[in-house]
Structures are given as C-alpha cells and as structure tokens.
Amino acid sequence: MGIAASTIWLGLAAPAIAAQATEGAAPSLLPITATATTPDLRDAAPRAGQDLPQLTGEPEVSEDIAPSAPVTAPESAAAETSAAEQARLKLTVGIRARLDVRFDDARPSGDPYTSTHLSFDTLILTLNYDSPTLFGAAEYRFYGGNFIYSRANGYDGYPGEVSFPSFAYAGVKLTPQDKVTVGFQSVPFDERYWGSSWYNTLGFVYGLEEVYNVGISASHSDGPLDLTAGYFPTTGPAGFGISRDSARYSVNIVRADPYVPDATDNSERDMFVGRIRYRLATSEEGALTLAGSAWASRVRNYDTDRNGSRRAYAISLRDTRRPLQLRLLAARQAINPRNPGRDDLIAVGDYDSSYNIGARSTMLFGEVSRSIDTRAFPFTVNLYGSYTHMLKDDAGFADTQRINLGAYWNDKASQRIKIWSEFLIGRNDPYVGTGQFVSGAAQGGDDRWKTSLLIMAGYFF
Numbered sequence: 001m002g003i004a005a006s007t008i009w010l011g012l013a014a015p016a017i018a019a020q021a022t023e024g025a026a027p028s029l030l031p032i033t034a035t036a037t038t039p040d041l042r043d044a045a046p047r048a049g050q051d052l053p054q055l056t057g058e059p060e061v062s063e064d065i066a067p068s069a070p071v072t073a074p075e076s077a078a079a080e081t082s083a084a085e086q087a088r089l090k091l092t093v094g095i096r097a098r099l100d101v102r103f104d105d106a107r108p109s110g111d112p113y114t115s116t117h118l119s120f121d122t123l124i125l126t127l128n129y130d131s132p133t134l135f136g137a138a139e140y141r142f143y144g145g146n147f148i149y150s151r152a153n154g155y156d157g158y159p160g161e162v163s164f165p166s167f168a169y170a171g172v173k174l175t176p177q178d179k180v181t182v183g184f185q186s187v188p189f190d191e192r193y194w195g196s197s198w199y200n201t202l203g204f205v206y207g208l209e210e211v212y213n214v215g216i217s218a219s220h221s222d223g224p225l226d227l228t229a230g231y232f233p234t235t236g237p238a239g240f241g242i243s244r245d246s247a248r249y250s251v252n253i254v255r256a257d258p259y260v261p262d263a264t265d266n267s268e269r270d271m272f273v274g275r276i277r278y279r280l281a282t283s284e285e286g287a288l289t290l291a292g293s294a295w296a297s298r299v300r301n302y303d304t305d306r307n308g309s310r311r312a313y314a315i316s317l318r319d320t321r322r323p324l325q326l327r328l329l330a331a332r333q334a335i336n337p338r339n340p341g342r343d344d345l346i347a348v349g350d351y352d353s354s355y356n357i358g359a360r361s362t363m364l365f366g367e368v369s370r371s372i373d374t375r376a377f378p379f380t381v382n383l384y385g386s387y388t389h390m391l392k393d394d395a396g397f398a399d400t401q402r403i404n405l406g407a408y409w410n411d412k413a414s415q416r417i418k419i420w421s422e423f424l425i426g427r428n429d430p431y432v433g434t435g436q437f438v439s440g441a442a443q444g445g446d447d448r449w450k451t452s453l454l455i456m457a458g459y460f461f
Contacts, residue, residue: 087131094124096458098146104433104450119146120159121456135179136170141249143351154242162352164239166249167212177221184236187211188219188228188275189293190314194329195367196384197404198420198456201329203365205400205430205441206357206390207251207348208295208312208331212236213271224279232271232297246349253299253310253335256347256354260438264301264339264347264356268310271297286320299346301338308338327367327386335359344394345442355430356442360393379409379419390441398444400428420456425449 098121105115123142129135143149144161151157169183186192194201194209203209214237217230241247245254256263273295281288295312316329337346337359345356369384383406390400406422426432426449430440433450 087134088129090128090130092124092126092128092460094122094126094458094460096121096124096456098457099453099455100147101453102434103452106434117147119148121146121458123159133173134170135173136183138168139166140164141166149352162239162241162247164241164247164249165237167236178219180216180218181230182216184212184214185217185230187213187232187271187273187295188217188230189273189295189312190275190291190316190329190331191318194316194365195327195386195404196369196382196408197367197386197406198408198422198454199404199424199431201363201365201386202388202390202400202402202429202441203329203331203363204251206333206361206363207253208314208333208363211250211252213250213252215271224282226277227275229274230272232273233269235268241352243349243352243354246354247352248350251348251350253337254347254349254354255302256349256356260347260354260356262342262345262356264337264345265303266308266337266339266346267300267302269298269300271295271310281321283321285322286325288319288321289317291316291318299335299337301340303340304338306338308336308343310335323370325369327365327369329363329365331363331365333361333363344397353437355438355440358390358392358394358397358442362391362393364389364391378413379411379417382408384408392442397442398428398447400426400441400444402426402429402432416460418458418460420454422454424452424454426451 098117098119100115100117100119102115102117104112106112121143124139125141126137126139128137140163142160142163144155144163145157145159149155149157149162155161165184167184167186169181169185171179171181173179189208189211192210194203200209213232213235215230215232215234217228219226219228221227235252236248236250238245239247244257246257248254253266253268255265255267273293275291275293277289277291279287279289291314293312293314295310297310299308299310300306301308310333312331312333314329314331316327318328319326335346337343339346344359346359347354348357349355365386365388367384367386369382372381372383374381384404385406386402386404388402388404392399403425404422406420409419409421411417424432426436428436428440428444428447429450430437432452433445433448436445436450439445
C-alpha cells in the first residue's frame with residue numbers, strides 16, 4: 001500500500017481527536033514547541049477480542065528518559081536567564097492509520113480466508129519537558145472506531161472509546177552522571193525496546209519488554225558502566241474500555257476477563273527491578289554493550305488471598321559498531337501465582353483485552369538490522385529481521401515462536417511521516433493468526449505456522 005500523504009491519516013483520524021489535560025502548568029517563560037519525535041520512534045496499536053492478534057510498539061521518547069545535562073548553579077542573572085532559555089516544553093501530536101492483511105483469518109463458520117482491513121489506529125498526545133536540572137514526560141492515547149474495536153467484539157465502534165495513559169513521570173538530574181525519576185515510568189528490565197520491530201518481541205507478550213509501572217528509579221553512569229534500579233509498589237493505572245482490568249498500554253498481570261479459560265484473578269505489587277550495562281568496546285559508529293537485568297516482585301491472588309511471586313532475569317548483547325547491527329538476548333521468567341487451581345498459567349492484559357501466558361518460560365531472541373543508503377529517495381529506510389523462541393517449562397505447553405521481517409521508513413525532510421511495514425510468521429503466537437489469542441502464549445493454539453502483514457503509517461506534529 002502506498003502510504004505517504006499525511007492528509008490521508010489526518011482524514012482518517014479526525015473523529016478521534018479529544019482533549020487531554022496534562023499534569024502541571026508550565027512557567028510562562030518556557031517556549032512551547034510542537035516537534036516531531038525521535039527517528040527510531042515506534043508505537044502501540046490496539047487489540048481487543050479474544051481471537052484478534054495483538055499489536056504493540058513504543059512511545060515517543062528515547063531509551064534514556066531525558067538527555068543528561070550538566071547541573072550548574074546560576075551565579076548571576078545572566079546565568080539564570082541562560083538556564084531558562086535551555087528549558088523546553090514540547091508537545092507532540094501523532095495520528096496513525098493502519099493496513100492489516102491477515103492471511104490465516106477465519107469466518108464465523110470456521111472457513112479460512114484472507115482478510116484485509118484499512119482503518120484508523122490511534123491519536124497520541126505526548127508532552128516532554130527538559131531543562132539542565134529537571135525533566136519529565138506524559139502521554140495519553142485514544143483508540144477505537146476500527147475493525148479491532150468493533151461491534152462484533154462488544155464495542156460501540158467510535159474513535160476514543162478506548163483510552164489510557166502510557167506514562168507520566170518527572171525527575172531531577174542530580175549530577176551529569178546521576179538522575180532520579182518518580183512516577184508512571186519505564187521499568188529498567190534490559191533495554192526499554194529489545195529490538196527494532198514495531199511489534200516488539202515475544203518479551204512484550206509475556207510482560208517483560210517495554211513495561212511501565214508506578215514507582216521511583218535511580219540511575220548512575222560512570223564511563224562504560226551504567227546502573228539503574230527501581231522500586232515499583234504498583235502497576236500503572238487502567239484507563240477506559242470494556243475489559244475488567246486491561247485498558248492499559250503495557251502488559252501487566254491482571255484480573256482476567258470472563259472469556260479467558262481458567263481465568264485467574266491476580267495483581268503484581270512491590271516490584272524491585274535493576275539493570276547493569278557495560279560497554280565492552282566503542283567506535284565512532286557505535287558500541288558493543290553487555291547488559292544484565294533482574295526482576296523480583298509479589299503476586300497477589302484475590303481468590304486465595306495468598307501472595308505468590310515473580311522472578312525474571314535477562315542477559316543481552318548488542319553490537320552497533322558495523323552497518324549490520326546485531327542483537328542477542330535470553331530471558332527467564334518464573335511466576336508462582338498461588339491460584340486456587342492450576343499454577344502453570346496466569347492472565348495478563350493490555351489494550352483492553354486479557355489472555356493467558358505460561359507461568360514459567362525461557363525466551364531466546366536474535367535480530368539483525370541495517371540502515372540502507374537511499375540517496376535521492378525521500379525516505380530513510382532501516383531493514384530488520386528477527387527470530388524469537390519462547391520455550392515453556394510445563395509439559396503439554398507448545399512453544400511459541402515468531403519470525404519478523406520489517407522495514408521502518410522516515411521522511412528525510414521533516415521526520416514527521418513514519419511508516420512501519422512488517423511481515424510476521426508466528427506459531428502459537430497471540431499476535432498472528434485466528435484462534436491463538438487467548439491461549440497461544442500458554443498451552444498454545446493449533447501449533448501451526450501462520451502469517452500476517454501490517455503497514456502502519458502516522459503523521460507527527
């Protein structure tokens with residue numbers, strides 16, 4: 001599909017525009033500017049309905065919550081004026097549309113067919129603040145009015161029917177090497193984004209990748225070493241939708257909806273998460289970085305009134321020194337949900353829908369990517385391919401696998417038009433193929449390879 005004209009997306013998304021109050025008023029001396037987001041931007045997409053593949057992605061902020069800047073004490077009125085001029089409050093509005101081609105869809109009768117859907121996707125409001133000493137960001141998203149949030153899935157079918165916050169945090173730069181962040185923020189479990197894909201990896205499906213929770217974190221950088229740790233007493237808040245507990249951006253342990261088999265009733269609390277990164281080698285082009293992470297928390301079951309636990313670990317290696325960039329990651333997760341019945345699965349949810357995952361599993365992930373010299377072509381292009389394998393501990397649980405071949409396009413002139421095109425091949429993958437959503441990440445679906453194509457395009461201003 002040729003998706004380039006921003007007027008297409010504005011036309012599709014106009015019904016979705018809604019007002020959202022931001023937290024805290026900015027001083028009048030701060031300039032407010034509408035800006036495009038970072039070139040490596042990826043975004044989330046809606047999912048709803050127990051047989052609809054989920055789609056995900058990233059917010060419009062960089063891996064580091066705010067750029068580090070030296071902290072200087074103004075010694076004169078001129079210095080104070082200079083500090084004020086460095087402060088920036090940036091508002092970004094993103095409007096997206098999507099084309100889905102599902103090669104393994106099924107009619108109500110069960111007959112297989114290929115379905116094609118062109119629809120509005122999302123309206124995104126993002127506010128970023130940065131100064132030499134303080135930083136912060138907040139984001140709210142509006143979904144609805146497309147084939148995923150349809151009347152057939154219990155919705156009224158209007159844009160904005162489903163909405164929720166992505167994050168909302170503030171922080172202080174104590175020194176050029178140290179900062180503290182408070183609020184609804186990214187959990188430091190490996191990198192925020194594990195690969196290049198708009199869909200993220202299977203780590204997102206299992207609630208490990210790109211998770212945002214409420215708490216406090218601190219980070220310290222010292223040459224090649226970077227340390228980050230945080231305490232998160234609770235998960236992020238649910239927004240507006242028709243699900244019981246799943247109108248949220250990132251995947252959290254939730255109180256399952258009635259359609260989920262063996263529905264569990266849990267929440268996660270008292271999360272301690274830490275990450276250590278070390279640059280093994282550097283060059284003008286990039287770095288070879290090794291990272292290790294750990295996650296420990298309490299999992300409360302409301303049926304048994306007992307506390308279980310979650311333990312997760314990850315180790316990764318990223319090489320960005322060459323045109324062909326490499327990424328390897330292994331992650332281990334073990335959840336003890338203390339359910340009244342079976343303890344080999346637990347319900348998680350996001351984007352106003354919930355589903356089961358296996359409670360104990362190990363993930364292996366690898367990706368290669370490369371930026372292409374497009375010369376006079378008006379878009380930059382980054383190509384990537386990845387493979388993820390989720391090995392499940394419990395007997396009778398079929399492994400989940402995904403192959404992702406994609407390209408990210410960004411216009412050179414303004415960097416406001418962004419296009420993702422991805423071809424997915426999945427097996428027992430909730431995101432790919434009919435009939436995999438509720439149990440694909442747990443016992444498995446039909447254990448067959450299935451395919452889909454997504455083209456997501458947006459205009460950000």
